[in-house]
């Protein structure tokens with residue numbers, strides 16, 4: 514039975530809305546067991562994750578839902594441990610949870626920088642460190658980190674210094690891991706969103722006016738949909754992408770070229 518011996522077990526962090534939820538919708542189905550996570554500090558966000566989980570179960574995926582703040586010590590490694598206890602193995606990780614802070618240097622405080630580093634590269638480090646043995650053993654090992662254009666575009670009217678530092682660290686860790694895991698066949702890549710439409714329940718660092726400006730800055734004249742990124746992530750998770758590793762793939766309508 515596929516449920517007892519799935520083709521792959523996939524952990525997606527930040528899956529209650531936006532890109533994480535879109536990835537879940539793309540890959541859910543028989544043979545794909547899912548561990549879905551959100552911080553869940555508000556009941557409504559826990560309910561959002563449960564709604565995503567119900568959709569995935571309807572599509573044929575067994576699902577485990579987990580909650581917690583990735584900036585807290587031990588949370589990320591605990592997600593891996595709970596995945597292993599529940600499903601017996603973990604083949605793929607989508608390290609998607611994140612947030613943006615657009616305060617410039619001089620206004621952004623040290624605590625925000627530290628929290629950003631703990632919740633993004635720090636959590637990635639803990640996730641993949643805990644998962645290393647199961648990724649190495651997997652016949653279908655994949656890691657995809659969701660980064661951000663803010664680590665690549667430095668425009669005077671759109672600086673995100675704390676977030677940029679966190680996402681740049683995430684990309685560096687992903688490249689090191691890609692080389693380390695390459696002999697095992699497991700791949701590690703980054704998807705780098707440009708400006709992307711938020712679900713009504715998501716967290717936005719921009720005003721309505723800021724989102725309008727974002728459209729103007731994007732060469733193809735639109736912001737991304739979460740599913741634009743989910744398409745890239747699900748491809749990188751697929752067996753077809755087995756020879757792609759250590760790459761940083763921009764899904765941004767040309768934003769980083771402008």
Ligand SMILES: NC(=O)c1ccc[n+]([C@@H]2O[C@H](COP(=O)([O-])OP(=O)(O)OC[C@H]3O[C@@H](n4cnc5c(N)ncnc54)[C@H](OP(=O)(O)O)[C@@H]3O)[C@@H](O)[C@H]2O)c1
Nearest residue numbers: 527530531532551552553558582583610611661709715716
């Ligand atoms: N939307 C954009 O324009 C854009 C652009 C570039 C990059 N990105 C990146 O894409 C990823 C997904 O963004 P999105 O817009 O789809 O997200 P979203 O809808 O705002 O959802 C973010 C998810 O991450 C979780 N999360 C945030 N901080 C967390 C923490 N400290 N601990 C645990 N979970 C945390 C949230 O949990 P709760 O809701 O439960 O708190 C939520 O499930 C993020 O890494 C973001 O940086 C987005």
